[in-house]
Amino acid sequence: MSDENEHGSGAVEPGDTSKRVGAEVIRERGVDPEELREKLIDAIGAEFTTYYYYTNLRMHLAGEEDYKEITEDARLEDRAHFELVVPRVYELEGSLPNDIRDFADRASCPDAEVPTPMDDSGNFDTSDLDVEDILEVLLEAERCAIRTWSEICDMTRGADPRTYDMAQRILNEEIDHEAWFIELLSKERDDEINPAGHFARGEPGDAPYSTNNRFNDSA
Amino acid sequence: MTQTPGETWSVRIVVPDTSSLDAAGETVDLEVGEDETILAAARSEGVWLPGDCQQGWCTTCAARLVDGDLAHPNARRYYDEDREAGFVLPCTAKPRADTTLIVDQYDDFLEFRADHGRPPGSSKLDT
Numbered sequence: 331m332s333d334e335n336e337h338g339s340g341a342v343e344p345g346d347t348s349k350r351v352g353a354e355v356i357r358e359r360g361v362d363p364e365e366l367r368e369k370l371i372d373a374i375g376a377e378f379t380t381y382y383y384y385t386n387l388r389m390h391l392a393g394e395e396d397y398k399e400i401t402e403d404a405r406l407e408d409r410a411h412f413e414l415v416v417p418r419v420y421e422l423e424g425s426l427p428n429d430i431r432d433f434a435d436r437a438s439c440p441d442a443e444v445p446t447p448m449d450d451s452g453n454f455d456t457s458d459l460d461v462e463d464i465l466e467v468l469l470e471a472e473r474c475a476i477r478t479w480s481e482i483c484d485m486t487r488g489a490d491p492r493t494y495d496m497a498q499r500i501l502n503e504e505i506d507h508e509a510w511f512i513e514l515l516s517k518e519r520d521d522e523i524n525p526a527g528h529f530a531r532g533e534p535g536d537a538p539y540s541t542n543n544r545f546n547d548s549a
Numbered sequence: 550m551t552q553t554p555g556e557t558w559s560v561r562i563v564v565p566d567t568s569s570l571d572a573a574g575e576t577v578d579l580e581v582g583e584d585e586t587i588l589a590a591a592r593s594e595g596v597w598l599p600g601d602c603q604q605g606w607c608t609t610c611a612a613r614l615v616d617g618d619l620a621h622p623n624a625r626r627y628y629d630e631d632r633e634a635g636f637v638l639p640c641t642a643k644p645r646a647d648t649t650l651i652v653d654q655y656d657d658f659l660e661f662r663a664d665h666g667r668p669p670g671s672s673k674l675d676t
Contacts, residue, residue: 435668440606440625
């Protein structure tokens, strides 16, 4: 080892804090870290908006306590996904949008709104709101998340093991969620038994795949 | 050409030379049923087109219509001005006539949406 380059590391000069080797190694392997970072912001925007919208959807599953419980698991796990990936955005020299409206606008999945219009008083018109309509919104939200995280797995496979690890953990849970809502919607709408193979989470929103590197432990 | 409902339409997909897709520079001809999306038909034929949400929301699949007619019955975020400007979303677009489109137009579409004050335009471009 030469005296001039004791801690040399590729294109990043020793002591240079303007660049991150953690990003440059991704670029060297053919992935644009800035493009990846922006895609991550879109993806966690969807996790964050879903966490919000699932709160409303859960509220309107009145009297369906088992559905509420499963929706609560999905809701809290989507928040856990947001918190899992936020640090990665900053590691890749990005940040969350300052305006939450921008964050929602760029979210990679649609708003999971309660499927009913507002009434004249500004409240939800629940007169024709069916449980199956809510379950369909939940199911399609999970399907979008599966597609999004699959894209991120594709983008990072073999090039960015840290992001890939996060994405595949989240993908595992989104696939669980889809199976849950297929089971519930099949029974509710079609009176068909279509098992998810679901075992209850240990605690609400346990996030068994994505929890061990969570931003904090309050979810 | 007139066809009855339920039949298929010829869809020509032009992938620009400048695209990063594997099929860059190629033109692909598909037969697509009227209940099938362009994206699903292409992927099932081994032609990988971009498309993340597949619900007509994220716009990563954006394309330009050269000729023909496409319906977007399930798109969550598709505006009249998109249609008038010839932008389409193959993830939810279903043919209603023989059609030709140029794919991989996401960047141009973001600019277009931003110019028209529509999401996700400026929320993506102002970062």
